[in-house]
Amino acid sequence: MTNPAPAAAKPGGKSLPPGGPTKDSMHLAESSLIPGDAETIAAWKIAFFGAIAVLVILPIWRPSPFLEIMSFVPDGLIATFTVTFASICIALLLGLLAGLGRIARTTIINRIATVYVEVVRGIPLLVHLFYIYYALGPLLHLNGFMSAIAALSFCYGAYLAEIFRAGLQSIHKGQMEAALALGMSRTQALWKIILPQTIRVILPPIGNEFIALLKDSSLVSILAVSDLLRRGREYASTTFFYLEAYTVVALIYLVMTLFLSRLVGLMEERLRTHGRKNN
């Protein structure tokens, strides 16, 4: 892999990564092999500022439907945010418990956690939503809002469990041994030694799940929850401006997810740099 690299080490118009402009040809070669962060950031800027620009220009260009849509649709943001935020909080808790269960040495706990993850991951989120709202909802007296949060938390708890499990297992077993050898209990070692290191590893993938959940929250519009998508549909179905309403809805989702994905990227960068203190 690296042997032919020096031959391909022509600068070729590509700029060097910041902080490392050396004449070392090996360095150059490697930086040119990896698609630079600069590319991603450029693409991000085009998409993000482009979407914002369109959102600003449209109501100025044609105030008639667009300004109306812009004042009608954002009400749904509150529902979207509430569902997303509540779901991610519960899912994090579920995911942590199930992730710990997946690595537990007690067979029964391990089995329960594994079955939960396997079952949930095998059933589509939309089916979960229908099942909880239409099948269980009447029995448990859940309204659409609560059903939505329950289904999203339940599903994402399983997805997050796998991230927690992988993160926990990525910590060298010498860390646990060193903590135990010092007289700590397993619980103390877990909270003080293993989890703080795990969180650094899993923050970026968890951030990505958060973004995915924000997008998947649009599925709750079928449960009579007035989220962003449903508000768009409500507007469109009375005025027949389908193209216009859904364009605005799509752009608002895009701006939110791009903003969050940039946050995750920044977080990743910060975690890579040194000197951050836990506690």
Next chain:
Amino acid sequence: MAEKIIRIKDAKKSFGQVHALRGVDLEVDRGEVILIVGPSGSGKSTLLRSVNRLEALTSGEIWVEDDCVTGPHADIRKIREEVGMVFQSFNLFPHLSVTENIALAPTLVRGEKPAVAIQRAETLLARVGLSDKAHAYPDQLSGGQQQRVAIARALAMQPKIMLFDEPTSALDPEMIKEVLDVMLDLARDGMTMLVVSHEMGFARAAADRVIFMDEGMVVESGPPAEIFSNPREERTQRFLEHIL
């Protein structure tokens, strides 16, 4: 007559079909420094790790002072407080600074006041010659420095016994001496030490006894001079020819 601080009786350990220990008997005096040598796979590390029960024996008994490590009702955490351990791969906590690495266990396990624990961490850092690294993080230190911090971390619990599991095997040659110097200093201080290592220089300078293990058994044991210059067993001779 010195008091026995560790007593190992017929220790056996098997990992499935592999027999790591096939019946080891060993008694350690208070203040004794023992070097355990032997080819890889001879069970040296397993024996060491059984003393603080990082490995549970298949059968046999291990006593640390009056506590049975292998018993079903052993308060293993209490015993581990008394038995410090240093690992081949250092195993410092990367998310904590050097001082926090050393002070964490005393505050968490012993309930010491942070100020007291930090004070002792500073004293210990001075002892291992790393006072200037108190606020550094493990990945900013060389291997030798990390291992010295690991020793200080173990000492912070004020153990009566120190176990060293190949403490210099992962180090570059020029860093071995700084770690051995700290260990020599500890030995002179009267610490009871069990050391899995092939550092003959350390053995000659500090060890009271050298134990040669092979295939899960103690083949030969005696003072360093005797084992190194005049081994009785053929297996010991062959092994020493390889490493000397």
